[in-house]
Amino acid sequence: MSQIMEADEWELLSEFSVPSELHNEIKAVEVVAEVIEGLGISKEQSTKLKTAVAEAVMNAIEHGNKFNPCLEVDIRVQANQNMLLISVSDQGAGGFIPKYEPPDLQAKLAGEQSPRGWGLFLIRKMVDRMDFREEAGHNIIDLYLYKE
Amino acid sequence: MSEINTNYPVRYQGDREAVLALSGDLTYKCAANIEADFLIIECSGVSRLILDFSNVKYINSTGIAVLIRLTHLSRKENIELQAIGLSAHYKEIFKITRLADYIQII
Numbered sequence: 144m145s146q147i148m149e150a151d152e153w154e155l156l157s158e159f160s161v162p163s164e165l166h167n168e169i170k171a172v173e174v175v176a177e178v179i180e181g182l183g184i185s186k187e188q189s190t191k192l193k194t195a196v197a198e199a200v201m202n203a204i205e206h207g208n209k210f211n212p213c214l215e216v217d218i219r220v221q222a223n224q225n226m227l228l229i230s231v232s233d234q235g236a237g238g239f240i241p242k243y244e245p246p247d248l249q250a251k252l253a254g255e256q257s258p259r260g261w262g263l264f265l266i267r268k269m270v271d272r273m274d275f276r277e278e279a280g281h282n283i284i285d286l287y288l289y290k291e
Numbered sequence: 292m293s294e295i296n297t298n299y300p301v302r303y304q305g306d307r308e309a310v311l312a313l314s315g316d317l318t319y320k321c322a323a324n325i326e327a328d329f330l331i332i333e334c335s336g337v338s339r340l341i342l343d344f345s346n347v348k349y350i351n352s353t354g355i356a357v358l359i360r361l362t363h364l365s366r367k368e369n370i371e372l373q374a375i376g377l378s379a380h381y382k383e384i385f386k387i388t389r390l391a392d393y394i395q396i397i
Contacts, residue, residue, distance in 0.1 A: 169316075169349070190380045198352055248389050251359050252366070258359035259319075261352035261388060268387050 153221040153228060160215040161200065163208035163233075168200035171218050178220045179227060183290050192229070192288055195269040198262040199231040199284050207233025207282050217281075225290055226271075232283040243267065297331050298324035308339045310375075314346035317354035325357055326364065333368050340365060342394070345376030355388055362393045373397050 157178040161167040172193045179189065200216050208214040217232040243263050250256040267273050272287035300312045309332045313325070332340060342361075344350075365372050372394040377385065385391040 168351075187380075194351075194380070194384070197349075201351065201353075246388075248359070248392075252363050252393070254363060258356035258363070259353060261355045264388070265352055265355075265384070 153223050155219065155221050157220040158217070160217045162212045163204040163210055163214045163216060164212050165201070165204060165210070167204065167216070168197040171200045171216070172197050175218065175220055175229060179222075182222060182227065184227065184288070185291050188288060188291060191269040192227070192286070195266045195273075195286050196229055196231070198266045198269075199229075199286060202262050202284070203231050203233035203282070207235035209235065227288045227290065229286040229288075230283055231286070232278075232281045234281060297328040299328055301328065301332060303335065303337070307337050308341065309335065309337045310341040310343055312343045312346065315348065317344075317347050317350040317357060319353035319357065321354065322357045322360065325361060329361060329364055333364075333370060337370060339371045339373060341373045341375055341397075343376050344374060344378075344381065347376075347381075350381055350384065355384070355390065358390055358394065362390070366393070371395070 157174065159174055161171050175196050176189065176193060179192070184192070196218070200218065203216040204210060208216065214234040217234075219230040219232075221228040221230070246260050246264050247256060251258045266284070266286065270286045271289050274285040274287075276283050276285065297311070299314065302310045302312070304310060311328060311332065313321075329340070362372060373396075374385065374394050375397045377396060382391075382396055385394065385396060
C-alpha cells in the first residue's frame with residue numbers, strides 16, 4: 144500500500160454521495176463510468192470496475208448504513224499515472240470490516256448456506272487490489288485498478 | 292403447452308425443452324418471479340431449461356444468488372440448465388463463480 148501511495152500523487156477526479164437505497168449503486172456506477180472515460184481504461188477493465196463499484200456500494204448501503212436512506216454512501220475517484228483508486232465509504236458506526244471468505248458453491252447448492260454472499264468475492268476478482276480500512280468511524284473499501 | 296402465464300416469456304421447443312427469456316436487471320427482486328416461472332415450466336415435463344440472457348442488462352451478486360437457487364431447484368427436478376445470450380463479462384462471472392459448472396453456457 145505505502146509503495147503504491149508513494150509512487151505517485153493521487154489526483155482527485157470526483158467525489159460524490161448517494162443515499163442508502165438499493166439501486167443507487169447503479170447511479171454510482173454511472174457517475175464513475177463517466178468520470179473514468181478517456182483515462183485509458185479498456186472497455187473490459189471498465190466493465191469489471193463497474194461490477195466492483197456496484198457491489199462495494201451495495202455492501203455499504205446494506206451492511207454499513209443498514210438501508211437507512213438518511214445516511215449516504217460516499218464515493219471518491221482518484222487516479223495517478225498508473226492506477227485508478229475508487230474509495231467507497233459508509234456512514235455506519237464503523238466496526239464492519241468484513242472477513243473475506245470465498246463462497247462455498249457446493250454448500251449453497253445443497254441449501255446448507257444462503258445462496259447470497261458473493262459481493263466481496265466478485266469485487267476481489269474484478270479489481271487488481273481491494274483493501275479495507277476504518278477512518279473516523281467509517282468503513283472504507285479501496286478498489287485499485289492498474290491502467291492497461 | 293402451458294395455459295398459465297409466466298412472468299417472463301417462455302417458449303417451448305418440442306416436448307422436452309423450454310426457453311425462458313429473462314430481461315432487465317437480474318437481482319434479488321426477480322427471485323419470486325423466476326421461481327414461480329420455474330414451477331410452471333417444471334410442470335410441463337421438460338428436461339432442459341434454456342435461460343436467455345440476451346435482454347438482461349445487469350446481474351449483481353444477488354442475481355447470482357437467484358441463479359444458485361434456480362440451479363438448486365432444477366437439480367432436484369433433474370432439469371438441465373443452459374444459458375444463451377450472455378455477454379463476455381457475464382460469461383466470465385459464470386466461470387469465476389463456477390455457476391458455469393452447473394449452467395452450460397451456449
